[in-house]
Amino acid sequence: MKQYDAIIIGFGKGGKLLAAELANRNWKVAIIERSPQMYGGTCVNAGCIPTKTLIHESEQAERLYRDDYSNQAKYYALAVGRKNKLVSFLRDKNYEHIKAHPNITLYDGTASFASNDTVKVVSRDKKEILLKGKEVFINTGSTPILPDVEGINGSKHVFTSETLLRQSKLPHRLLILGAGAIGMELATMYAGFGSQVTLLESGGRFMPKSDRDIAESMLESLKRKGIEIRLNAYALSVYDTADGVTLTYTDNADGTPYFLEGDALLLATGRRPMTDELNLHAAGIRTDAQGAVIVNGHLQTSSPHIWAMGDVRGGALYDYLSIDDFRVIANQLFGNKKRNTDDRVPVPYVIFTDPPLAHIGLTEEEAVKRGYSLQVSRLPAAAIPRARTLQHIDGMMKAIVNAHTGRIIGCTLFCVDAPEVINLVSLAMKNDLHYSALRDFIFTHPSMSEGLNDLFKAF
Structure with missing residues (x-):
């Protein structure tokens, strides 16, 4: 049996950041990943990076070959090749970063708990090894949900x-x-x-x-x-x-x-937490009905020296929350222990359609149900000069403000550059700023950000 200061199950975003942090502090770290094709996690290999790369490529294909399926199909094949090259590059960088550290040992294999401080690893050639860790971190991510539809498992299409x-x-x-x-x-x-x-x-x-x-x-x-x-x-x-x-x-x-x-x-x-093969009951770890590992605000499980981070703990499945999970855990281990997952609410999200949709906080319907006295403003994207210069005039901006306090309680941006602009609204909400902070802010011109001036001018 090999002994480590920390065992990290899963080579995802949060896990790799934590592995480097612990190793730099002279901890002996084991990180376990079941598939070499998943070094770096879902985002790099099968989620954010490949999808957003191809979404960008599709915009180019539509511009160049609209209504020309033959050429679009050829372009698609080339785009997939470029996507694969980028994913391989990033995956290799993740591998090299972890493998090169003298305090980190990478195990390729499937992990499961043997007890609350011991993890069994079964390699691809079926060899077993036991690892003992003072702290254990679960970072196994999520997997697609397969609906109960007859015939899906045997279909090639x-x-x-x-x-x-x-x-x-x-x-x-x-x-x-x-x-x-x-x-x-x-x-x-x-x-x-x-x-x-x-x-x-x-x-x-x-x-x-x-x-x-x-x-x-x-x-x-x-x-x-x-x-x-x-x-x-x-x-x-x-x-x-x-x-x-x-x-x-x-x-x-x-x-x-x-x-x-x-x-x-x-x-x-949809997707669900990947916990089926972890044998969590052997470690006394509780899960919810969806299989997500139950954690407290500091990301500790029902066994306090075992932690969970990223998609495996359920809730909103965003890569950037996995990064913040790392910050919460690092603060607990080495900081003032005050950081908590509740501190980051609300969290924005983005749907990368065309135009993209970004949202933070409450919707108007939710705010009404909660009894807020509201002020609501809407601004067509076509009213923003930058949208005109980009020739992307579809969509709108919408803001919801507490009529009594002037605080922003929700915002939806359905327009070009929404994934960038929503972060300004998020920053204002996080710092409890009055809506006039965005109404009167000096933005560059022309930019989609300056649309916030007009959006909040309506109040």
Whole structure:
């Protein structure tokens, strides 16, 4: 049995940052990763980086080869190659950074708990080794949820977001099951490359957690790209055909059966924490109904010397929260122990459609339900000079302010450059600034940021 000061299960974003921090403090660290193709975590290998790379490429393909599927398909294959090259480069950098440190030992294999301080590692050649650690950190991430639909497991034409992005052949007809963030992003991306996209959602309300004005604006934007949206679509079965795949579904509203044919079916029905193989009960670690590791505000599990970070602890599954998880844990180990996960609320999120949507805080509907006295402002993207110069005038900005205090309690930006501009609103909310701070701020011109001047001028 080998002894370490720390064992980190999973080579994700938070885990690699923590490994380097601990090793630099002369801790002996073991980091375990089940797949060499996942060095650096989901974001680098199968999530943020590859998807956003291809989303950018799809915008170029649409601009160059609109309505020319043959050339779009060729461009797509080249774009996938460029994406693969970038992912390999970043993966190798992550590996080299960890492998080069004398205080870090990297184990390739599957980890599971043997006790609350001992982890068993089974390598790819089935060899077993036991590691004992004073502190253990779970950073195993999340995995796509596979819906209970007959035929999906045996189909050659059914993909998750992770597996579809590896394909170099552009699907001419793409069916997407699930109209959440992943579904909308990839629908936009593949439509840009020239695919005929049908987006199916089991619920009867599109974007149910968003305000209706925002959801309707997004819906119209997707339709303008040629994306067909079908609501109340309850998937029943999938079977392969000579040309691709056929999906059978019923309309939840009236029970009418439908059949859809496609070259590929993408399952975009969410992600869940990856805890199935960890044998958590051996360490006395509790999980919730979704399998997420239950932690306190300092990210400690029910066994205080075992911690969880990133997607495996459930909640919002964002790479930037995994980075902040590292900060929380580092503060507990080496700082004043005051940092807490509650400190970062609210957290912004982005959906990389075209235009992208960014949101922070409460929606108008949520704020009304909580009894706030509100002031609401909306600004069309077309009213912002920078949107005109970029020729991206679709969308809008929306802000919600507490009428009594003047504090911003929610903001949605559905416009070009929204992923950047939302961080300014986040900074204002985090520092409890009056809305006039953004109304009167001197922004550069022309920029999408200066739209905040006019958005908050309405109050």
